[in-house]
Amino acid sequence: MEASPAPSVKIFDTTLRDGEQSPGASLDLREKLEIARQLEKLGVDVIEAGFPITSDGDFEAVRAIADELTGPVVCGLARCVEADIDRAGEAVRGARGGARIHVFCATSKIHREHKLRKGTAEIVALSRRSIERARGFVDDVEFSPEDASRTEPEVLVEICAAAIEAGATTLNLPDTVGYAVPAEYGRIFAMLRAQLPQIDRDGVVLSCHCHDDLGLAIANTLAAIENGARQAEVTVNGIGERAGNAALEELVMALAVRADAAGGGGVNTGIRRREIYKSSRMVSTLTGLSVQRNKAVVGENAFAHESGIHQDGMLKNPETYEIMDPRSIGVPESKLVLGKHSGRAALADRLRDLGIEASGEVLQAVYDRFKTLADRKKEVHDEDLEAIVDDLHASAAGPAGTGRGAWTLHGFQAVANAGTPSFAFVELVDPDGETRREAAFGDGPIEACYSAVQLITGVTASLDRYAHRAVTGGKDAQGEVRVELSTDDGRKARGRGLSTDTIEAAVKAYVAAMNRLATRAAEPASVPAQP
Ligand SMILES: CC(=O)SCCNC(=O)CCNC(=O)[C@H](O)C(C)(C)COP(=O)(O)OP(=O)(O)OC[C@H]1O[C@@H](n2cnc3c(N)ncnc32)[C@H](O)[C@@H]1OP(=O)(O)O
Ligand SMILES: CC(C)C(=O)C(=O)O
Numbered sequence: 232m233e234a235s236p237a238p239s240v241k242i243f244d245t246t247l248r249d250g251e252q253s254p255g256a257s258l259d260l261r262e263k264l265e266i267a268r269q270l271e272k273l274g275v276d277v278i279e280a281g282f283p284i285t286s287d288g289d290f291e292a293v294r295a296i297a298d299e300l301t302g303p304v305v306c307g308l309a310r311c312v313e314a315d316i317d318r319a320g321e322a323v324r325g326a327r328g329g330a331r332i333h334v335f336c337a338t339s340k341i342h343r344e345h346k347l348r349k350g351t352a353e354i355v356a357l358s359r360r361s362i363e364r365a366r367g368f369v370d371d372v373e374f375s376p377e378d379a380s381r382t383e384p385e386v387l388v389e390i391c392a393a394a395i396e397a398g399a400t401t402l403n404l405p406d407t408v409g410y411a412v413p414a415e416y417g418r419i420f421a422m423l424r425a426q427l428p429q430i431d432r433d434g435v436v437l438s439c440h441c442h443d444d445l446g447l448a449i450a451n452t453l454a455a456i457e458n459g460a461r462q463a464e465v466t467v468n469g470i471g472e473r474a475g476n477a478a479l480e481e482l483v484m485a486l487a488v489r490a491d492a493a494g495g496g497g498v499n500t501g502i503r504r505r506e507i508y509k510s511s512r513m514v515s516t517l518t519g520l521s522v523q524r525n526k527a528v529v530g531e532n533a534f535a536h537e538s539g540i541h542q543d544g545m546l547k548n549p550e551t552y553e554i555m556d557p558r559s560i561g562v563p564e565s566k567l568v569l570g571k572h573s574g575r576a577a578l579a580d581r582l583r584d585l586g587i588e589a590s591g592e593v594l595q596a597v598y599d600r601f602k603t604l605a606d607r608k609k610e611v612h613d614e615d616l617e618a619i620v621d622d623l624h625a626s627a628a629g630p631a632g633t634g635r636g637a638w639t640l641h642g643f644q645a646v647a648n649a650g651t652p653s654f655a656f657v658e659l660v661d662p663d664g665e666t667r668r669e670a671a672f673g674d675g676p677i678e679a680c681y682s683a684v685q686l687i688t689g690v691t692a693s694l695d696r697y698a699h700r701a702v703t704g705g706k707d708a709q710g711e712v713r714v715e716l717s718t719d720d721g722r723k724a725r726g727r728g729l730s731t732d733t734i735e736a737a738v739k740a741y742v743a744a745m746n747r748l749a750t751r752a753a754e755p756a757s758v759p760a761q762p
Contacts, residue, residue, distance in 0.1 A: 249472060468522050
């Protein structure tokens with residue numbers, strides 16, 4: 232006996248309707264068309280392009296999308312209000328990929344009594360009339376009993392039966408306020424199929440529409456599919472009213488990665504997964520709603536790894552820490568971000584990418600400097616690593632290759648006051664390993680530090696050149712200071728310092744130059760190569 236093919240679920244994308252209801256996300260006609268074209272490339276089955284009674288702009292956008300797209304069915308939303316239905320019918324009529332009107336009417340007790348102020352019988356009759364009116368425009372009519380998950384089961388059964396009789400071809404059971412939990416939401420679908428056998432018999436499509444108020448939109452959607460829903464209403468990036476809707480990318484990838492996600496056996500969608508990331512970027516850019524960094528599937532961190540243990544695993548086999556291949560959704564590659572939690576494996580790998588082979592003691596030396604820096608910076612960039620390696624090369628040579636010890640900066644404090652001289656206290660370790668300290672005043676904290684260094688070392692030099700630049704970006708960027716010193720007897724030397732603290736970079740540069748000056752006594756005319 233042949234195995235029956237895996238069922239498939241239609242993807243009904245409502246980014247342009249419910250998604251656009253996110254505060255601040257309004258889209259104009261051109262933007263809606265651009266997103267609709269991308270949704271067509273993505274392979275969605277139905278595009279809910281808008282709510283045409285809302286405004287002339289929304290009507291025109293739905294009309295334009297219906298006129299242009301040839302793949303997906305184009306749908307317009309309508310209340311159980313004649314003018315809404317007529318406007319939606321006008322907007323989607325003749326849609327090249329198929330036209331649908333989506334009629335909705337709230338059915339829960341709270342919505343009946345407080346919002347619509349109508350009894351159940353009146354709501355059932357109104358819905359029936361509205362569906363019939365919509366069928367006058369199109370054969371494909373979807374009906375949603377709004378707030379279905381909070382509606383009494385008997386009311387839901389009654390209105391769904393009436394909707395099918397009136398000609399609804401899709402029945403959508405929305406969890407309008409994101410209140411349902413998965414088992415309960417799944418049971419509603421099972422209950423309805425059991426109570427209304429005409430659903431399965433006549434091929435009425437059951438649909439789910441979940442909001443994320445409790446973070447359960449995807450779990451609820453999967454529960455609905457497990458219980459017979461064959462259409463899922465979703466939005467790109469999960470945008471939508473309040474906390475948003477079930478995210479298209481999360482649903483599609485849950486079904487793709489886990490064959491048992493909706494009860495086993497596998498469920499297909501017609502989505503071209505390589506278009507997911509591009510769609511996400513486009514929706515984010517055009518709506519102005521940024522995607523949170525840790526958002527599943529499409530967030531900036533979804534395929535980024537910072538901790539050493541994970542990075543090491545990733546380098547050995549990406550499947551240790553990634554359950555999907557980023558390229559399968561159009562993300563070019565995973566990222567190993569170097570930071571405080573990174574280890575030697577990731578560091579050596581990045582150095583290799585930069586053309587620097589480091590192992591053993593050299594790697595350890597770079598690693599020690601890297602960790603010190605990472606304690607001060609959120610992320611260590613390639614330029615930071617190159618600067619660390621340069622710095623190590625310079626100090627490994629000793630003061631201009633003399634082989635003897637050098638002065639090193641141990642610590643400093645600098646106080647800057649407006650209107651009065653600045654004050655600095657500096658501690659250096661001398662070439663024999665002794666810590667020496669001095670305090671001095673100056674015109675600004677850097678000059679005060681330089682005076683203290685001169686007092687400690689006994690070397691008096693003029694500062695001929697001072698240059699500062701940020702080597703990396705951001706507020707925790709590394710600054711590089713380069714100085715050039717000269718003495719009365721004609722010796723010159725250059726020095727370079729690197730730190731996230733400008734004053735520290737300046738003092739390091741000065742001390743490096745002083746070390747070189749000390750070696751210049753024998754050959755006063757020569758200036759060493761730039762470090
Ligand atoms: C769950 C959802 O996401 S539903 C979709 C929500 N989306 C939107 O509301 C976006 C577009 N909306 C709009 O532009 C406007 O609200 C309009 C044009 C639809 C209506 O505007 P107005 O006529 O000024 O009505 P307003 O928005 O103030 O109030 C809604 C009215 O619709 C009624 N209503 C709500 N749902 C339905 C329904 N499904 N069927 C019939 N009437 C309904 C309300 O009871 C209220 O009627 P009332 O004024 O008699 O009390
Ligand atoms: C119109 C319906 C489907 C809706 O958006 C909701 O109930 O959330």
